[in-house]
Amino acid sequence: MADEELEQLLDEERELSLLETLDHxxxxxxxxxxxxxIAVADIDLIFVGLxxxxxxxxxxxxxxxxxxxxxxxxx
Amino acid sequence: VTSKFAAGAADLLVAALxxxxxxxxxxxxxxxxxxxxxxxxxxxxxxxxHAGISAVASEYDDEKIAVTRENVLAHERVVxxxxxxxxxxxxxxxxxxxxxxxxxxxxxxxxxxxxxxxxVRGAVEMSVKIIWRPEAKEIEAAGGGDEAVEAGGRGTxxxxxxxRELLGxxxxxxRAEGVSAWLGxxxxxxxxxSSVSLRPSENLVLAASHLVERSRLADYRAALGxxxxxxxxxxxxxxxxxxxxxxxxxxP
Numbered sequence: 001m002a003d004e005e006l007e008q009l010l011d012e013e014r015e016l017s018l019l020e021t022l023d024h025x026x027x028x029x030x031x032x033x034x035x036x037x038i039a040v041a042d043i044d045l046i047f048v049g050l051x052x053x054x055x056x057x058x059x060x061x062x063x064x065x066x067x068x069x070x071x072x073x074x075x
Numbered sequence: 076v077t078s079k080f081a082a083g084a085a086d087l088l089v090a091a092l093x094x095x096x097x098x099x100x101x102x103x104x105x106x107x108x109x110x111x112x113x114x115x116x117x118x119x120x121x122x123x124x125h126a127g128i129s130a131v132a133s134e135y136d137d138e139k140i141a142v143t144r145e146n147v148l149a150h151e152r153v154v155x156x157x158x159x160x161x162x163x164x165x166x167x168x169x170x171x172x173x174x175x176x177x178x179x180x181x182x183x184x185x186x187x188x189x190x191x192x193x194x195v196r197g198a199v200e201m202s203v204k205i206i207w208r209p210e211a212k213e214i215e216a217a218g219g220g221d222e223a224v225e226a227g228g229r230g231t232x233x234x235x236x237x238x239r240e241l242l243g244x245x246x247x248x249x250r251a252e253g254v255s256a257w258l259g260x261x262x263x264x265x266x267x268x269s270s271v272s273l274r275p276s277e278n279l280v281l282a283a284s285h286l287v288e289r290s291r292l293a294d295y296r297a298a299l300g301x302x303x304x305x306x307x308x309x310x311x312x313x314x315x316x317x318x319x320x321x322x323x324x325x326x327p
Contacts, residue, residue, distance in 0.1 A: 018144060020202065020314045021151050026142065028320035029167035030100065032180050 095123065095177060096135035097170045098153040099163035099318065102192055104129050108160040115140070115149045123174060125181040128188055131157055132177070140169050154318050162195050164188065165318040191323060198267055198286045199316035201295060205254055205281040206310040248273070254281055254309065261302045265295045270321045284321035292316065 096115040109120040109131055118133035131153060140146055150168050157163045172180070181188070251273040258281070259269065266285040274280035287295045303311050 016312070017314075018147070020312075021147055022142075024202075024317055024320045025147055025150055025165075025168040027167075028323070029165045030170070030323055031167050032097075032170060032172055032176070 093174075094135045094138065094171050095130075095132040095174055096140070097166045097172060097177060098131045098133075098150060099157055099165045100128055100130050100181075100188060100192075101157060101161055101163040102128050102189065103161040104131060104157050104163060105160065108157055109153060112153055112156045113149070114153045115146060120153050123177060125178045126185040128181050128185060128192075130177055130181065131163070135171055138171060140171060142168070158199065158316065158318050162192075162198060163318055164191055164195070164323055165320055194268075195286065195319040195322055197290075198288050198319065199292070200319045200321055201266075201285045201287050201292075201315035202313065202317060203258065203281075203283045203285070203299065204312040205258070205283075206312070207250070207254070207308065251281055254306075255283070257306070258283060258302070261298055262295065265291055265298055268322060286319060286322050287316075289316075 096118070098114065098120060104122065106122050109122070112120060114120040114133040115135055116133075118135065120131050120133040122129040123132050124130075133153075147168060154163065154165045255271050255273060259271075262269070262285055266287050268286040270284045272282045274282065285295070299311070299313060303309075
């Protein structure tokens with residue numbers, strides 16, 4: 001895997017972290033009646049994002065792990 | 076002296092009329108927990124105390140807020156800072172309220188809020204999402220392949236397609252329930268409460284939130300680590316510790 005490709009996957013991981021945060025803060029938590037001042041179109045969009053991102057991020061982790069193992073063994 | 080008094084009164088009036096952006100509530104948080112953190116729009120959070128409960132809030136000079144990366148992270152940054160000291164009840168993103176309205180809310184809901192604080196005390200939320208992409212041949216096995224559908228007339232194609240759709244959905248639902256039960260056994264005895272949402276749509280998606288005692292986090296993480304190696308066909312997305320967003324039932 002090229003470094004550029006790996007960098008892109010790591011960017012996706014950062015995006016995944018933001019999606020997880022959005023999933024928590026937009027959809028859940030205490031509500032004071034009538035005091036929420038935003039509109040979120042469709043929370044399911046976040047899950048679509050998670051589906052798309054999760055496998056590629058796992059792949060990036062596997063590649064990093066393999067690289068680290070090779071570096072440790074001196075290959 | 077008169078002009079100083081007038082200026083002071085004016086400041087108090089402005090403060091009374093200004094909105095607050097509210098992050099979370101706690102009966103244990105101290106002012107020191109939030110003194111160096113930057114909140115929404117660069118404002119410094121402070122504690123607003125009523126009825127034995129402290130709301131963490133900062134001045135916010137607007138009536139609306141945009142869902143931007145910066146704003147969402149500012150909200151989470153403040154709540155997360157409080158989480159390092161104690162477990163708060165987090166507000167949903169976008170809660171803007173006047174100070175009098177906030178005080179009225181704390182007074183009227185204090186019993187329920189204190190019960191909620193007891194419910195989550197000493198614990199944090201951990202999130203697990205499981206995604207599974209079934210092999211294409213498994214979907215075909217559920218109702219015949221494309222060739223069978225193409226061979227028939229229009230009505231046959233519709234019925235075969237419908238059968239495949241229903242059988243496929245049924246299989247996915249059963250598998251989602253199976254994975255959910257397996258996950259439940261995996262974390263049994265390690266979680267105080269669970270909240271599981273099954274989403275067996277195109278990809279099997281299970282979203283689980285676990286309320287875990289802080290002292291049991293290492294055991295919980297170890298159990299999930301073993302679970303991942305046990306089921307390599309599943310994709311796991313684990314995150315936490317979070318404030319207990321999924322374990323709050325005090326609504327409007």
